[in-house]
Every structure is written in structure tokens, then in C-alpha cells.
Amino acid sequence: MIAVVGGGIIGLSIAWELRRRGADVVVYDPAPDGTGGAWHVAAGMLAPGGESAFEVPALHALLAVSNDLWQRFAAALGPVGYDEAGTLGVALTADDVAEMAREWRHQGLAPLTGSQLRSREPALSPRVRAGAYAATERQVDPRRVVAALRASLSGDIVPESVVDLEKVDADRIVVAAGCGTAALTGLPIRPVKGQVLRLRGEAGLLRHVIGGSADGRHVYLVPRADGEVVVGATQEERGDDRPTAGGVHELLRAALDLVPGLADHELAEVTVGHRPGTPDNAPILGFLDDDRRIAVAAGHHRNGVLLAPITARLIADLVLTGSADPLIDDFTPGRFACV
Numbered sequence: 384m385i386a387v388v389g390g391g392i393i394g395l396s397i398a399w400e401l402r403r404r405g406a407d408v409v410v411y412d413p414a415p416d417g418t419g420g421a422w423h424v425a426a427g428m429l430a431p432g433g434e435s436a437f438e439v440p441a442l443h444a445l446l447a448v449s450n451d452l453w454q455r456f457a458a459a460l461g462p463v464g465y466d467e468a469g470t471l472g473v474a475l476t477a478d479d480v481a482e483m484a485r486e487w488r489h490q491g492l493a494p495l496t497g498s499q500l501r502s503r504e505p506a507l508s509p510r511v512r513a514g515a516y517a518a519t520e521r522q523v524d525p526r527r528v529v530a531a532l533r534a535s536l537s538g539d540i541v542p543e544s545v546v547d548l549e550k551v552d553a554d555r556i557v558v559a560a561g562c563g564t565a566a567l568t569g570l571p572i573r574p575v576k577g578q579v580l581r582l583r584g585e586a587g588l589l590r591h592v593i594g595g596s597a598d599g600r601h602v603y604l605v606p607r608a609d610g611e612v613v614v615g616a617t618q619e620e621r622g623d624d625r626p627t628a629g630g631v632h633e634l635l636r637a638a639l640d641l642v643p644g645l646a647d648h649e650l651a652e653v654t655v656g657h658r659p660g661t662p663d664n665a666p667i668l669g670f671l672d673d674d675r676r677i678a679v680a681a682g683h684h685r686n687g688v689l690l691a692p693i694t695a696r697l698i699a700d701l702v703l704t705g706s707a708d709p710l711i712d713d714f715t716p717g718r719f720a721c722v
């Protein structure tokens with residue numbers, strides 16, 4: 384029996400993969416409706432070329448491999464809002480262009496003028512000056528992904544919090560409890576607060592994910608097929624769960640600067656989540672103990688949705704066979720001196 388501690392997007396993906404390979408699995412998570420994790424707030428961008436790829440080069444490979452696994456993963460789960468329309472990076476002012484162009488160059492994206500952008504996405508403001516098209520970026524709806532995973536594992540989810548790993552009755556344990564992993568393992572995982580808005584209106588205003596900068600305010604807009612547009616996100620080094628007037632104001636201002644037509648949408652949700660961040664902002668994947676009984680899959684920070692399929696594959700390999708792809712080598716718990 385393998386016990387997975389944490390039924391967020393990482394824990395459930397691992398449990399699903401273990402089950403697919405014939406293992407006996409039980410998942411522990413105290414949130415009865417499963418809304419306790421960062422996934423419930425996350426936009427679901429699958430953006431392997433984002434800023435984190437600059438920070439840790441090894442992470443870039445992991446993000447790219449996982450991005451390639453998503454199409455098949457989504458197909459196996461059913462309708463989960465997986466969409467390949469791509470992302471339009473956009474910049475409003477000359478300063479925004481100067482800042483964003485660095486990232487676009489790094490990703491090897493060709494620059495587009497404002498009118499080229501508007502011919503792809505007519506709802507963009509006439510003030511948008513420049514941008515780029517990232518064809519390999521995708522999106523998925525994390526709430527639908529988790530619902531599909533929970534449905535496939537429903538009989539094996541125990542609605543309990545684990546407070547002591549020693550008391551878990553299982554041959555192997557996988558700790559995938561997001562920010563809750565720190566208290567269970569002592570690993571250095573911190574909450575990075577993010578505020579996110581959900582707007583609802585007529586479907587079809589936007590086709591692509593829009594990500595960019597408006598007067599120095601970073602924002603992304605993730606349109607769903609049903610007319611929902613997810614607007615995110617603040618990034619704050621704190622663990623409280625209060626939405627703030629300032630956070631909401633900044634997000635709305637940037638969103639409406641880029642896409643004025645969103646002004647008519649309903650402000651349907653304001654949510655706060657916590658990205659599980661590590662000192663190098665890369666995930667922690669591997670065995671925690673010399674006995675190889677307890678594995679960890681946590682600290683996915685800004686990319687836990689994107690990294691779910693590769694994490695599930697690597698951790699299932701590790702737990703079932705004792706070995707894994709060398710891709711995992713740069714992410715072991717041992718890289719942090721305090722372990």
C-alpha cells in the first residue's frame with residue numbers, strides 16, 4: 384500500500400499514475416471538497432518559457448518535458464479545459480516593451496506590432512504597442528483537472544489531515560502536501576501569496592491567454608470557453624489569506640488597460656492561494672530517508688499545474704522501481720543543507 388499525503392493537483396496526479404500502473408493507493412487530505420490547495424486558485428497556464436525558467440536552468444528542461452506530456456494526460460482525464468491556442472505576450476508602454484522584450488528574446492519569440500496583435504486578438508486595447516506569440520504555451524482548468532482526478536480516485540481519498548508521518552500505516556509514503564509539506568518534513572517550503580480574480584461575461588471576447596505588462600503592472604488573462612476570464616496574480620512573500628483592495632485594484636487596472644471590454648464582465652470571484660516556494664523556487668522530488676520509504680513531491684511554486692504529469696511519472700518510477708529518470712537529479716531534497 385502506498386499512502387499519498389495531500390490531495391492537491393500533485394498528490395492526486397501521483398496517485399492516479401500509481402493506480403494506472405496497478406499499485407494500491409490511498410490519499411489523505413482534510414479538505415472535504417478538495418478546495419484546500421493552491422490549485423483551486425491557480426489559473427492553469429502551462430507556460431514552460433516563463434520567468435522561472437531564467438532562475439534555475441535545470442527547471443527549464445523539466446517544464447518543457449511536462450508541457451509535452453500534457454496533451455496525453457488531459458486526453459486521459461477527459462474534458463478539463465485543455466487548450467492549445469497559445470499565449471500573446473503584450474506590452475502597453477515603451478517601458479513595458481523594453482522590459483518584456485528581454486523575456487521574449489530569451490524565449491526566441493519574434494516581435495509583433497500592436498496592429499499584428501490586434502489582428503489576432505481584436506479585444507486588445509489600441510494602446511498596446513508590441514508583443515509576441517508563444518505557440519507552445521497552453522492552458523488547462525485546474526479545477527476540472529482535480530475534479531476528474533478525484534472522481535477516478537474517489538473511494539480511496541481519506542478526508543483526514545496527517546500530522547505525523549510515523550503514524551501512517553503504509554509500505555511507502557509520498558508527501559505531496561503543498562505548503563503543508565514543511566510542517567511534516569522540515570523541508571524549507573514557504574507560502575507565496577497570490578490573489579486571483581475570476582470575471583464572467585459573454586464567451587469569445589478573448590481567444591488566447593494574454594500575459595504582459597501594463598505601466599509596470601504584470602498581469603495575465605486566461606479565457607475559458609464558457610466566458611470566464613481568470614486574472615492573476617499578485618506575488619507576495621506572505622502567508623495570510625486576505626484579499627486586499629490594493630491587490631484587486633492593481634489586477635483590475637492592468638486587465639482593463641490591456642482589454643477594455645472586460646469592464647462589462649461580472650467580478651465573480653476574488654481568491655487567495657499560496658504557491659509552495661522553495662529557496663531556489665524549483666520543486667523538491669525524491670526520497671527523504673535512507674530507507675527509501677518516504678518520498679517528497681512538493682515546492683512546485685508557480686508551476687505545479689504544468690509540472691503535474693512529469694512529477695507523477697518521476698515519482699511513480701521512483702516509488703515503484705527505486706530509480707527514476709536523471710531529470711530528477713537536480714531536484715532532490717538533499718540539495719538543501721538543513722535536510
Ligand SMILES: Cc1cc2nc3c(=O)[nH]c(=O)nc-3n(C[C@H](O)[C@H](O)[C@H](O)COP(=O)(O)OP(=O)(O)OC[C@H]3O[C@@H](n4cnc5c(N)ncnc54)[C@H](O)[C@@H]3O)c2cc1C
Binds near residue numbers: 413421423617658689
Ligand atoms: C495565485 C496562483 C496562481 C497560480 N497559477 C498557476 C498557473 O497558471 N500554472 C501553474 O502551473 N501553476 C500555477 N500555480 C501554482 C500551482 O497552483 C501550485 O504549484 C500547485 O497547486 C502545487 O500543487 P500541490 O498539490 O503541491 O499543492 P496544493 O495545490 O496546494 O495542494 C496541497 C494539498 O495538500 C493538502 N494538505 C496540506 N497539508 C496536509 C496534511 N498535513 N495532511 C494531508 N493533506 C494535507 C491540502 O489540503 C491540499 O489539498 C498558481 C498558484 C497560485 C497560488
